[in-house]
Amino acid sequence: MLSLVWFRRDLRVHDHPALSRAAAEGPVLPVYVVDPVLLAPDETSERHIAFLGESLRGLNEDLAVLGQPLVLRVGDSLEVLARLVAKHRVTRIVTHAETGSRAARALVAQVGDWARGRGLDWLVLPETGAQPCTAPALQPVTEGTGVLPGARALGFTASPCPFRQPGGREAGLQMLETYLAVRGQGLPPARATAPEAERSGARLSPYLAFGVLSAGEIRAAIARLRDTPGAAPERLSAARLLTAQLKRRDTARTAPLAEPEGAPATGAWARGETGLPFLDAAMRALIASGWLDHRSRGLLAAAGMQLHGLGAAGVGRHLARLSTDHDPAILWREMARAGQGPILDPVATGRKLDPTGAFIRRWLPELKPVPDAHLHTPWFWPEARRALAGRYPEPVLDPACAAREARALRARMAPGRGRTGSRAMPCDDPLIEGGFRAARGPQMTLDL
């Protein structure tokens, strides 16, 4: 019996139940299809293709060592799989349950219907079992391997990402090891500042999103640490935190929420040019690195929707295109939370996430001349006009006022919501009278 194993977000040979199951019963044709339904152009960009390319290279090498390299094709999944099935007289297709976008789930269901209709054995397995399974030996099948075209050739948006995490299993394993051994002993991301969270977070999200590592393998590494005599309590608490985060991931992936329709947002918020330094620094960090800590992401999403009035679809798809770890199930759940969560003042929240201003200074070098005391609100700095003209924009909105207006709007839309309604008040903030509105007057010459 020749089985075709269809890889999608499970780019590994270790702890791969579909591959192990198929290989136990005969030769296997391992296939990855670069399909626009799976890599939706509205949510995918050059950085994902680069990470994917590095991860597929590793997968191909690992499969070749086991006995049968990867078959990589570009096109419509159903057409590609149908051609390979006919050519090799495949009798069974084995794959993992799809946990990605609605379109990806529909595509897998469609392939399943087609396979069953053709009398093929269609087997869909959970992506990871109770115990990680080991990589199986593979019998060779004669079929060309194929290459992944570049992102531009595939029609994806250019998206330079100089600080992107490298793809591939080696990089993922190294992240896991350094987190459990050292990095996780820093302040947990929920209490850390943005620069601290960059180091103390597990940073496993792109490896999990592409399935280069499985959650089961990570749980097994955590269990080994727990069983290590004399393991430091700080290491054990990092392991506990990771276990809790993996549970959240499971929940998101088993109960995906509806995805709103709409194109990625553009404009000042999307470019990190709102004139609100922490918000802009967070966006520029995401643009340059493809990653952001959880609280800063939440603030970006909430500010985009609540203060800038952008729709959830636009905000979510822009974040998706920038996040190397884009995982539709997690993204849309978090977008729903951010849309319904507390309305945040990005300056006040920014001060908590970046009390020393180190994060702003790193990602907004144009604010170098601004003294620490004015870094979160450069418009209050008397020298701003002279020193920042042409370099950094004037704020596009007054943060405290916009937050209050958003609260008032929410209270009007849902009068029964209690506290939020009673806190709505007119925009008579001293910040506006003393600084922001004055700063927006005709005498202001900052670059607009």
Ligand SMILES: Cc1cc2nc3c(=O)[nH]c(=O)nc-3n(C[C@H](O)[C@H](O)[C@H](O)COP(=O)(O)OP(=O)(O)OC[C@H]3O[C@@H](n4cnc5c(N)ncnc54)[C@H](O)[C@@H]3O)c2cc1C
């Ligand atoms: C608006 C918004 C969009 C997000 N989009 C994504 C996304 O596309 N992909 C993504 O992986 N995470 C997303 N997250 C969740 C979270 O911010 C990232 O998982 C986290 O920052 C990744 O860093 P880490 O690997 O160091 O995570 P850690 O906090 O160390 O967690 C370890 C792993 O647990 C999972 N995880 C962490 N937080 C969550 C969560 N809230 N829900 C479900 N699983 C979680 C991730 O796989 C992560 O790699 C989003 C959060 C927000 C607020």
